[in-house]
Amino acid sequence: MCRRSIRRWRSSGGLIARIVAATAVGSLAGLGVFSLTQVTSRILFVVTGGVVGAVTVLAVQWYRRLAQLTEVKVSIPQLSELTFAVNNDSRQVAWRMFVETVTRVSTQPLVGDEGVVREALTSMYGLFGTARETLKAARPSAPVPGGQTVEYLAITMLNRELRPFLSQWHPRLREFERAHPDSPESAWPDNAACRAELQRVQHAIHDYAIGSARLAGVREPEPLVRYVPAPRPSDGRTAGGTMPAAGSGPGAR
Template identity: 65%
Template structure:
């Protein structure tokens, strides 16, 4: 991973903040001018209120784009990508890192342990949680030539989780409905499903480490392996 201030993103971010501050200041001056006919104490109260609101707007604009950082990730399935993240996108990445590293999506499932049904249910839960997290978050604005945390998450859903679940969930459900009294180990496709699950887990692990790096975790691999 390489982390450095982006070449074009920061100057552009500064320009946006300066222009926004100038516009807000101009509007505040216009309002104060229009209110100047009030005179006396009323003028000072109005001017103070307008200045306060302008300051809040400027601070909010600055905080949204503050601490922009360029992060390069190398994922085997999507090659090397460049991301530009700020505080808000780091928060999203942290939530996704926690979700992906604490489920069976990245935790090992031996052939003689656990249930395939539980693994599929956990992956379904991960899919729903990631989607809900993205829906509840404000979409990031990508820098020129850069990607966003949301794009990485949606790639994980559509390229990894969705194909696996759409393939194996109907097959397991069909077996369960046709053989309600049989053990899961009697399912003829159980071994093949678990083998493909291990492949998907390795790929999801790469995404999880990417989320950790985007979130600013100093050693995502060590954190993900804590308690094993």
């Protein structure tokens, strides 16, 4: 609730700033028009035409710079190599996704019995919600033949990695916590299996984070992301870990 309030406050503050800026620009424009009306009609037409021409050129250049699409190729093991078409808006979305992904507990490896699975699951729920809100707030990217969008990468990460994991393991851990409120997490029978699957998901999210960084224009993102090794083959995914239960998981909220 607090984060939503802060986001709303920031959004309101940005709107107020834009209104104030627009009012100031409008006032200056009105003053300029008034000043021009004090000169002869011939000079008025010349000056007005020159101003309109200059403003038009600047507006066109600004629009082209904002809307210009750049082709970026990203290689993600789960998706192979994909070609993306990004502009300034989509780079901002990719940057937000990258920051949200690499600064959470959900992407930090839990070695052996260290760390708390509950914290990682809660962090992943937060990542899912924040990523969804980021995508909802952004304008959809224009589709380009032969190219993918930033939304595709983010939504694929949510639906292919986060949603199935949370749908399977969050209810199990919650059931154990309710049935054994005083027991340590290490007493949970599924603790080892959950940690192995968590490591697999963290490894996958690492690859998505690197992809988002490249779309955002980060030249060398690897040093910024803590690498999570892939689980050993013996730790493989448990049955039922690939599809979410009906009516459960973060997407059902």
